Amino acid sequence: MTTTTGLAQHTIRRVLDDKRHMPGALLPILHAIQDELGHVPAHAVADIAEALNLSRAEVHGVITYYHHFRSEPARGAVVQVCRAEACQACGSDALWEHASRQAKNADVTLEPVYCLGLCATAPSMSINDKPYARVSPNKFDHLLAQLKEAA
């Protein structure tokens, strides 16, 4: 067992002890694990299933059903660009294409998101949950450059 896995298992154990008795505990558990580890590792599934008296298939089913949960760590910062209608009305399709090109050469995980609730200041996006509004391709590049500087 690598040290990283050991640390992760320690975290998972702590989260399970803390939350297993909540009514409907599975989502709060998955959130807590992902918030701490950045993802829900495959080896967590069996432990969660055992703690909640569920089958591994049920736990796996829930993890893969929701867009938010990831089974692998994200690459760099998580960049979410809104692709929903209000942002489309303000040029988000072009922003998405631009972002897709730029993200290839950057240390980021680019994902579509369907509404950040910033629909009067579109197009919008977020970087690690920090919101940005009226994002032009130029502003996108500027934000990515800032991210690179900070890293």
Add this chain to the structure above:
Amino acid sequence: MSRIKIYVPRDSAALALGADEVAAVMALQAHQRGLSIELVRNGSRGLFWLEPLVEVETPAGRMAYGPVAPEDVASLFEAGFHAGGQHPLSQGRTADIDFLRKQERLTFARMGITDPVSLVDYQAHEGYAGLRRALALQPTEVVQQVLDAGLRGRGGAAFPAGIKWKTVAAAQAQQKYVVCNADEGDSGTFSDRMTMEGDPFMLIEGMTIAALATGATQGYIYVRSEYPHAITTLNEAIAKATAAGFLGNSILGSGRAFHLEVRKGAGSYVCGEETAMLESIEGKRGVVRAKPPIPALKGLFGQPTVINNVITFASVPIILARGAAFYANYGVGRSKGTLPIQLAGNIKHGGLVEKAFGVTLRELMYGYGGGTASGRPIKAVQVGGPLGAYVPEAQWDLPMDYEAWAAVGATVGHGGIVVHDDTADMSKLARYAMDFCAVESCGKCTPCRIGSTRGVEVIDRITTGDAQQRPQQVKLLRDLCDTMVNGSLCAMGGMTPFPVLSALNHYPQDFGLSNPDRQAA
């Protein structure tokens, strides 16, 4: 000299435009200039084209400046803005700004005015007056107030809230629940988010009143994971309300209990459907349940459950505080009260407009919104989220009213209005509607799961395929939509055809159809 009170919003939209940076520079420069300021992080007034909208308290009232960038702060101080001085960014007295002055803010009365997490502020602005009144009434009388006010579900379905409450109140069970559906996933809507970030105690108070009226002792607010700031603010407000005795084992010493907890969603649009949301809170995949049984009788964990949207609960405190008649006095027909309407998309003055039912789309888009942000003509407007129809210009003068709108195939929904200018391609938006349904379908029923994918393919064949085949493909699309409308378990599959068919019917030229393709219908 007394401290100068300066307001810099903490609403996500303001943060997304640099409000935190503005606040930091403001504090630093005030310090450097030897000025004693009190920086309040208020909610947003809902004038998003002016965010970050900085306000300062003066003897003449609150003065507004916006949109303020960090680099404007120095010149603002030099212009003496902290005493209400003139500056190129001056917007005058906030209360006099046209966009605000013409509104009828009942639910959003405190929005942007108070510190969202201050119980002192909240109570100084009529907060918890509704709960105190509810505690003095019998539960049946509380339900009657909500019935008499004519309050209908603001999440989109417009079901009378009082009837739901009455059903739960009459149900016999050891445990009942109050659940707030805060999975505001519709593009073009943000009134739930503004409420949770800008006036969370109002939602907490509304849910507490619902609990007293129905005998529920546990509540959950299901908030989407895309709203991290709303979750933080709600948790802070719940902790404060609990510490002050507004939540907990004995609400204001009444001996009646209500506990409240935030549950975070995980990026599934269909979890905004109430039964899918219940599944999600129970820790399962967000798959829609067949109804009946209705959640009011068999809801969360199989127990009687009140489920309402954020704005529905948020409308309750003022109904109790001022009486049902006061609220019912607003509105038209069977659409009583006010609706917080959200102007979004390609709009010059986007934001929150709370008006009594009866206002027209044209007044909203031009009178308040000022037309498109791009300055081009408005081509299409989608009302009621991704499942709402595109409303053609012929219907822009129809008063906003659930029944009148339903009669012409439009939906008021959650009151989100997304404006598109004349560069919009309606076949692309129709395709998007089907594609979104394919991505977000829970998969339980076939019309939604398979129909959405077939819908994308058919629209592609209409727009890029052989022109001779087009009438046949249009017929196929209409048949498919008919199956989805009538055969789907919930609104996801059942309403996705609304934007698709309205785009096809009102903008046939965008589908390569020269005339309204009635013969193919």
